[in-house]
Amino acid sequence: MDITSLDISALSGKLVKKELSSAEATRAYLERIGRVEERVSAFVTVTPEEALKAASEADSRIARGEDVTPLTGVPIAVKDIFSTRGVRTTCSSRILENFVPPYDATVIRKLKEAGAVILGKNNMDEFAMGSSTENSAFKKTLNPWALDRVPGGSSGGSAAAVAASECAASVGTDTGGSIRQPASCCGVVGLKPTYGRVSRFGMIAFASSLDQAGPLTRSVADASLMLNAIAGHDQLDSTSIDAPVPDYTAGLGSGIKGLRVGIPKEYFIEGMDPEVESSVRKALETIKSLGAELVEISLPHTEYAVAVYYLVATAEASSNLARYDGVKYGLRVDETGSLLDMYKRTRDEGFGPEVKRRIMLGTYSLSAGYYDAYYKKASQVRTLVKEDFEKAFSACDVIATPTAPTPAFRIGEKLEDPLTMYLSDIFTISCNLAGIPGISLPCGFTKEGLPVGLQILGRYLDEETVLRTAWSYEDATEWHKRRPNL
Amino acid sequence: MKYEAVIGLEVHAQLLTDSKLFCGCSTKFGAEPNTQVDPICLGLPGVLPVLNRRAVEYAVRMALATSCKVNRQSVFARKNYFYPDLPKGYQISQYTEPLAERGWLDIDLDGERKRIGITRIHMEEDAGKLLHGEGPEDEAFSFVDLNRTGVPLIEIVSEPDMRASDEAQAYLKALRDILVYLEISSGNMEEGSFRCDANVSIRPAGSSKLGTKAELKNMNSFKFVKEAIDYEIARQTDLVESGGKVVQETRLFDSARGVTVSMRSKEEAHDYRYFPEPDLLPLIVEEEMVEEVRSALPELPQAKRERFISEYGIPAYDAGVLTSSKDLAAYYEEVVNETDEPKASSNWIMGELLRLLKEDNRDVKDCPVSPKGLANVMKMVKAGEISGKIAKEVFEEMYRTGKSAGEIVKAKGLTQISGEEELARIVDGIIAANPENVERYKSGKTALFGFFVGEAMKATRGKANPQVINKLLKEKLGG
Numbered sequence: 033m034d035i036t037s038l039d040i041s042a043l044s045g046k047l048v049k050k051e052l053s054s055a056e057a058t059r060a061y062l063e064r065i066g067r068v069e070e071r072v073s074a075f076v077t078v079t080p081e082e083a084l085k086a087a088s089e090a091d092s093r094i095a096r097g098e099d100v101t102p103l104t105g106v107p108i109a110v111k112d113i114f115s116t117r118g119v120r121t122t123c124s125s126r127i128l129e130n131f132v133p134p135y136d137a138t139v140i141r142k143l144k145e146a147g148a149v150i151l152g153k154n155n156m157d158e159f160a161m162g163s164s165t166e167n168s169a170f171k172k173t174l175n176p177w178a179l180d181r182v183p184g185g186s187s188g189g190s191a192a193a194v195a196a197s198e199c200a201a202s203v204g205t206d207t208g209g210s211i212r213q214p215a216s217c218c219g220v221v222g223l224k225p226t227y228g229r230v231s232r233f234g235m236i237a238f239a240s241s242l243d244q245a246g247p248l249t250r251s252v253a254d255a256s257l258m259l260n261a262i263a264g265h266d267q268l269d270s271t272s273i274d275a276p277v278p279d280y281t282a283g284l285g286s287g288i289k290g291l292r293v294g295i296p297k298e299y300f301i302e303g304m305d306p307e308v309e310s311s312v313r314k315a316l317e318t319i320k321s322l323g324a325e326l327v328e329i330s331l332p333h334t335e336y337a338v339a340v341y342y343l344v345a346t347a348e349a350s351s352n353l354a355r356y357d358g359v360k361y362g363l364r365v366d367e368t369g370s371l372l373d374m375y376k377r378t379r380d381e382g383f384g385p386e387v388k389r390r391i392m393l394g395t396y397s398l399s400a401g402y403y404d405a406y407y408k409k410a411s412q413v414r415t416l417v418k419e420d421f422e423k424a425f426s427a428c429d430v431i432a433t434p435t436a437p438t439p440a441f442r443i444g445e446k447l448e449d450p451l452t453m454y455l456s457d458i459f460t461i462s463c464n465l466a467g468i469p470g471i472s473l474p475c476g477f478t479k480e481g482l483p484v485g486l487q488i489l490g491r492y493l494d495e496e497t498v499l500r501t502a503w504s505y506e507d508a509t510e511w512h513k514r515r516p517n518l
Numbered sequence: 519m520k521y522e523a524v525i526g527l528e529v530h531a532q533l534l535t536d537s538k539l540f541c542g543c544s545t546k547f548g549a550e551p552n553t554q555v556d557p558i559c560l561g562l563p564g565v566l567p568v569l570n571r572r573a574v575e576y577a578v579r580m581a582l583a584t585s586c587k588v589n590r591q592s593v594f595a596r597k598n599y600f601y602p603d604l605p606k607g608y609q610i611s612q613y614t615e616p617l618a619e620r621g622w623l624d625i626d627l628d629g630e631r632k633r634i635g636i637t638r639i640h641m642e643e644d645a646g647k648l649l650h651g652e653g654p655e656d657e658a659f660s661f662v663d664l665n666r667t668g669v670p671l672i673e674i675v676s677e678p679d680m681r682a683s684d685e686a687q688a689y690l691k692a693l694r695d696i697l698v699y700l701e702i703s704s705g706n707m708e709e710g711s712f713r714c715d716a717n718v719s720i721r722p723a724g725s726s727k728l729g730t731k732a733e734l735k736n737m738n739s740f741k742f743v744k745e746a747i748d749y750e751i752a753r754q755t756d757l758v759e760s761g762g763k764v765v766q767e768t769r770l771f772d773s774a775r776g777v778t779v780s781m782r783s784k785e786e787a788h789d790y791r792y793f794p795e796p797d798l799l800p801l802i803v804e805e806e807m808v809e810e811v812r813s814a815l816p817e818l819p820q821a822k823r824e825r826f827i828s829e830y831g832i833p834a835y836d837a838g839v840l841t842s843s844k845d846l847a848a849y850y851e852e853v854v855n856e857t858d859e860p861k862a863s864s865n866w867i868m869g870e871l872l873r874l875l876k877e878d879n880r881d882v883k884d885c886p887v888s889p890k891g892l893a894n895v896m897k898m899v900k901a902g903e904i905s906g907k908i909a910k911e912v913f914e915e916m917y918r919t920g921k922s923a924g925e926i927v928k929a930k931g932l933t934q935i936s937g938e939e940e941l942a943r944i945v946d947g948i949i950a951a952n953p954e955n956v957e958r959y960k961s962g963k964t965a966l967f968g969f970f971v972g973e974a975m976k977a978t979r980g981k982a983n984p985q986v987i988n989k990l991l992k993e994k995l996g997g
Binding site for chain 2: 114115121123128131133134135137232233234235236237239240241267268269270271347348350351353354355356357359360361371375395398399400403407
């Protein structure tokens with residue numbers, strides 16, 4: 033039996049029945065990482081010692097039969113954006129290369145409390161800025177399906193690690209598509225919950241009003257299990273939602289008969305990759321065949337979403353990244369010059385080009401004389417985007433779209449052309465602006481064998497319907513069972 | 519041409535909450551550097567602020583005490599700038615939607631009352647402190663202390679309604695008194711828990727147009743605020759009269775030289791790039807909370823002062839001194855309550871009590887003599903048990919030792935001698951011992967009466983009842 037091929041519920045079943053120990057599972061994953069990591073480069077930091085210690089704790093928990101959850105003893109990974117006590121947390125940036133946080137993010141605390149074993153920290157675009165993970169200061173993560181292609185981003189390390197079976201699941205973050213787009217590129221499931229469903233405390237901020245943590249998994253059921261563990265109100269995050277957390281696995285199998293699935297006409301655009309389009313259209317037919325009703329809807333402000341996003345997100349980022357100034361922690365360059373010299377050199381050497389670009393964009397749009405025309409206007413249009421969804425959801429229960437306009441592109445292909453890169457998120461961004469939940473799951477492969485993702489968006493706090501729809505489709509198809517040949 | 523000054527003040531007051539505005543760290547003043555910090559106020563990656571409810575309540579208190587309208591919704595905003603004492607690279611403040619707006623404060627100056635408008639009161643977090651010293655190799659070195667980072671502040675912005683430095687000073691003192699009365703701020707300027715910036719401009723007297731202003735900073739006492747404003751008014755007037763133009767700038771007060779010096783011009787001013795703080799929801803202050811705070815507001819200094827004048831019939835000056843602190847006013851009222859002698863109580867407190875407290879630099883809260891204790895001394899005088907002079911000694915002894923008046927009087931045998939028989943013997947003795955002075959007195963040198971009184975007091979170590987002595991001497995000397 034290949035332990036690393038099991039999904040969470042299968043693995044958890046074996047652990048609980050003591051057919052397998054968490055220590056064995058953890059060692060199996062560490063060995064797998066040892067075999068494929070050189071090719072995939074999905075991790076910034078692997079923590080075998082901590083993982084094996086957590087595994088033995090999980091094993092004794094299972095032996096005692098106390099507090100055993102479906103994640104107890106399950107080896108997972110997390111994006112290197114979550115603060116981990118005693119384990120360096122870099123955000124894939126030089127400026128935090130040696131930063132070791134003294135505290136755990138709430139997501140990490142909850143995963144540890146559930147008994148999950150954390151294998152290490154996944155690579156990402158620096159400060160979650162990018163759609164290819166090429167903006168990592170340390171390494172380029174490669175797509176396990178085609179090693180000359182990107183895994184998507186910014187949670188590319190997480191998606192690639194799940195696809196390459198280097199972990200049973202990972203937790204990423206999604207600001208404009210950073211969970212769903214790499215999930216689509218790597219043929220895995222990626223869920224962005226409602227904004228505020230999962231605490232942001234300890235998650236290094238990119239754009240505070242958009243950032244949301246969520247799972248990357250091999251199946252929809254696994255995503256539900258992971259969400260069960262990490263969702264919930266947190267007193268340390270004033271923007272987290274104080275609403276009860278349902279059991280997200282409970283209604284997965286109850287079918288989608290009569291469900292109204294909205295198809296936004298603005299999302300099937302000219303220039304979309306024909307193979308992506310045909311895979312998604314076939315998926316919609318499958319959904320229809322399961323008893324759902326397809327309805328055409330309109331999200332008229334879609335064309336402004338990317339512009340709005342790049343104003344709001346960069347403005348917030350320019351402020352969020354001000355703390356990396358060389359004074360208190362992280363990189364400090366030049367102790368001899370003036371304070372201003374130290375700031376400039378530290379930030380010049382500490383940040384990569386994409387981060388600098390966004391800091392400059394955001395600083396500009398917040399500046400005196402430009403604020404009204406840019407940031408304020410963008411905030412107003414954001415409200416219109418949100419209202420688009422509210423109107424649409426009166427005519428449908430979920431919305432189905434492609435996750436990304438193209439399958440995974442080649443390494444370096446878009447690196448020098450930021451605007452084209454930004455369009456990778458064209459279908460995922462609106463969901464963040466509106467704060468609603470969305471999932472990407474595999475819905476086909478191109479002739480070259482590259483995965484294609486289907487995105488399902490739901491009403492505010494209605495992860496359950498999103499997951500049920502995704503599960504029904506997944507249950508009727510085989511795409512999620514394919515694994516890359518490494 | 520005659521010019522008039524236009525002055526507006528921006529006051530920052532630290533709130534006396536136990537913990538900081540957005541985290542649970544202590545706000546206590548004077549701790550070892552960087553011992554009252556946690557990941558949140560240190561601005562570590564990934565941390566988020568959580569608003570301290572008590573700070574909101576305190577700010578609402580001040581808003582209501584200055585007749586401001588408390589906004590149901592206010593919004594926190596980020597004020598972005600780089601400085602080593604600001605760990606996040608931005609200060610969480612309020613900008614376009616402050617907590618409260620449009621209030622006022624009345625000041626009394628030379629018997630005249632003047633209303634000063636308050637534009638707004640908003641909440642924000644304090645920054646840390648830089649300490650400049652020497653490094654390991656004696657080189658110039660700066661240290662950062664982040665204990666103060668995140669301590670809650672309210673900023674109170676006045677309208678440009680003041681026309682002279684003494685008005686500004688009176689406004690500032692009134693504001694400070696209210697904060698202290700409300701028990702929400704220590705109002706200590708030297709420790710920096712009460713800070714003031716002044717916007718000063720001049721214009722031709724009678725004009726309604728505002729001139730170009732200079733913002734004055736670094737005035738850490740009431741005296742310096744007055745000096746700085748006076749200097750600045752004179753500087754601007756001289757400048758304009760000699761054909762120059764005032765430029766908009768920030769100027770620092772140099773207390774050693776008594777002058778203001780330019781710190782940065784308008785062009786060098788920061789662009790703070792304010793935007794709504796995405797980590798906090800808009801602050802909603804429900805009407806219920808406002809009413810709750812309103813109903814719990816204490817009597818404010820001005821109202822108390824007026825009540826003291828009308829209720830106790832004491833002079834305005836006395837009322838002013840006695841209401842300068844809430845504790846002193848309470849002390850006074852307790853003494854009056856016991857003695858029913860409003861003016862005598864005021865005299866005792868303003869004279870003896872405040873003198874002793876001042877010598878020890880002690881607060882009335884920590885006064886070893888209780889109001890009841892003082893009242894007892896006053897009652898003993900009234901009952902003729904001790905003389906007024908002895909009473910002062912007894913009071914000081916009570917203050918030093920914490921003993922009661924009765925104990926001291928008894929132990930030292932200070933009880934007033936009022937018995938005529940006993941005193942007559944003493945008076946006879948004095949007359950017998952001073953035949954020459956008796957002669958001189960009888961021949962018209964009546965000023966010597968005081969000499970005989972003094973001798974009698976000396977003989978009784980001050981315990982003689984002066985009225986009885988006077989009576990006896992007059993009889994026996996045949997005055």
